[in-house]
Amino acid sequence: MSDAKASEAEVDPCCSGAPVAAIDEDDATQLASVFAALADPVRLRLYDLVCAAGEICSCDLQEPLGRSQPTISHHTKILADAGLITGEKRGRWVWWSAVPGRLAGATDALQAVRAR
Amino acid sequence: MSDAKASEAEVDPCCSGAPVAAIDEDDATQLASVFAALADPVRLRLYDLVCAAGEICSCDLQEPLGRSQPTISHHTKILADAGLITGEKRGRWVWWSAVPGRLAGATDALQAVRAR
DNA sequence: GTCATAGATCGAAGGTTGTCAATGTCTGAT
DNA sequence: ATCAGACATTGACAACCTTCGATCTATGAC
Numbered sequence: 077m078s079d080a081k082a083s084e085a086e087v088d089p090c091c092s093g094a095p096v097a098a099i100d101e102d103d104a105t106q107l108a109s110v111f112a113a114l115a116d117p118v119r120l121r122l123y124d125l126v127c128a129a130g131e132i133c134s135c136d137l138q139e140p141l142g143r144s145q146p147t148i149s150h151h152t153k154i155l156a157d158a159g160l161i162t163g164e165k166r167g168r169w170v171w172w173s174a175v176p177g178r179l180a181g182a183t184d185a186l187q188a189v190r191a192r
Numbered sequence: 193m194s195d196a197k198a199s200e201a202e203v204d205p206c207c208s209g210a211p212v213a214a215i216d217e218d219d220a221t222q223l224a225s226v227f228a229a230l231a232d233p234v235r236l237r238l239y240d241l242v243c244a245a246g247e248i249c250s251c252d253l254q255e256p257l258g259r260s261q262p263t264i265s266h267h268t269k270i271l272a273d274a275g276l277i278t279g280e281k282r283g284r285w286v287w288w289s290a291v292p293g294r295l296a297g298a299t300d301a302l303q304a305v306r307a308r
Numbered sequence: 309g310t311c312a313t314a315g316a317t318c319g320a321a322g323g324t325t326g327t328c329a330a331t332g333t334c335t336g337a338t
Numbered sequence: 339a340t341c342a343g344a345c346a347t348t349g350a351c352a353a354c355c356t357t358c359g360a361t362c363t364a365t366g367a368c
Contacts, residue, residue, distance in 0.1 A: 099240045104233040111236075114302075115228035116326075117220040124215045124302065135344065144328055149346055151326090168335050168344050183299045186230075186240065232356080251314065260358055265316055267356090284314045284365050 103185075110182040113158035118143060119151045126161050126172050133169045219301075226298040229274035234259060235267045242277050243290045250279075250286050 099107065114120055118141055125140060126132055137148050152172060155161045159178050163170045215223070230236055234257055241256060242248055253264050268288060271277045275294050279286045 098244050099237055101233060101237070104236045104240075108231055108233045108236050111227045112231035115224055115231040117217060117224045118326085120220045120224050120227075120302070121215055121217070124220075127302075128214050133344090143326095145345070146329085146347080147327055149344095153346085165335095165345090170345070179299060179303065183295060186236070186243075187295065234356085249314090259356095261315070262317080262359080263357055265314095269316085281315090281365095286315065 099185075107182055107185055110158050110160065110178070113155050113160055114179075116151070118147075119155055122148075122151055123155060123160060123174070127174045131171050131173045133171055134163075135169065137172075215301075223298055223301055226274050226276070226294070229271050229276055230295075232267070234263075235271055238264075238267055239271060239276060239290070242288050247287050247289045250288065253288075 114123065121141060122137060125137060129136075134148060134152060137152075138145055141148060143151075152161065152163065152170075156163055156172075159175055161172050162175055163172045165171075230239065237257060238253060241253060245252075250264060250268060253268075254261055257264065259267075268277065268279065268286075272279055272288075275291055277288050278291055279288045281287075
């Protein structure tokens with residue numbers, strides 16, 4: 077099945093031998109969960125709102141996002157589980173803020189392979 | 193519902209007035225599709241293999257990823273539709289390569305908001 | 309032409325996700 | 339103690355996603 081190189085070219089186009097997987101399955105699953113958290117338009121706008129505001133209350137997310145309160149709660153939980161935002165409870169309200177470097181760290185883990 | 197600021201503090205903690213959404217719904221949907229393409233462990237490793245190899249044949253993806261041929265074809269299509277990889281058909285084989293700057297462009301669109 | 313192979317497409321099974329109504333829990337005010 | 343409000347949780351449903359077997363198309367070898 078993998079005689080493409082042998083029949084098209086004598087030498088491997090990039091390195092040598094079989095391609096080496098830089099990311100193992102566990103790392104891939106971990107990384108994918110971060111991207112999955114941003115794979116929804118509502119969550120992207122939510123994350124954007126949090127970044128733009130620096131700190132924002134859950135109750136102020138409901139109106140601009142146009143979703144019900146349980147749905148907002150659901151999305152903040154997913155973003156928090158992915159480590160992209162963090163919430164602090166003050167009195168009756170929860171204030172959300174972005175975790176610095178978390179998104180950059182995820183993309184770096186992928187892009188780092190190009191530097192080799 | 194949004195009297196949190198008024199009751200907890202007199203001044204808005206970051207800017208002033210209602211928070212401004214930096215990303216509109218259409219942009220968010222477009223951006224989310226790029227992240228959705230990377231939100232699967234198999235596709236992440238596939239993208240990683242393509243980046244690491246520079247150029248790689250579909251038939252050489254099947255074995256390291258441990259998925260059937262239709263599944264590999266499905267995933268390459270999703271990554272290609274998202275603009276992350278591009279394929280060139282040569283003879284019987286399709287050679288895939290990463291689209292430079294595509295992933296960085298997506299993350300920049302999100303992170304740019306922090307620079308404001 | 310005939311045959312073998314690379315890859316795309318189709319259809320189906322099973323799991324996951326986004327959404328909201330209803331309800332529960334906790335906090336601060338009266 | 340009682341009440342109202344901010345979030346979390348549960349349950350349900352529709353939509354979507356991942357996967358594979360079967361099949362189709364296209365290309366190169368004989």
